[in-house]
Amino acid sequence: MCYLYMDEEIIKILEKKISEMKTENNKNKKIIDEFPNFDSISFSSGLMIGRLLNSFYYQHRRILKRNPTDTEFNEFLEFIKKKLG
Secondary structure (H helix, E strand, O other), X not given: OOOOOOOHHHHHHHHXXXXXXXXXXXXXXXXXXXXXXXXXXXXXXXXXXXXHHHHHHHHHHHHHOOOOOHHHXXXXXXXXXXXXX
């Protein structure tokens, strides 16, 4: 899928972040194990989405020197739906 508004460099950084998170399974498991009252699948998904959202905002401020627009945020949502299924 082609993204019309999201910056290409930010997309590459987010894709790299997803790859890193997939290889950091043990770290995520350790965090989840510390909170036995939470549903592990929902908590794990929340961790991933939180990290991606944080990266999305941080990279916009770092690279583009501004917050993302609503349109860019909507593309970000489509991006994570596609990548995380």
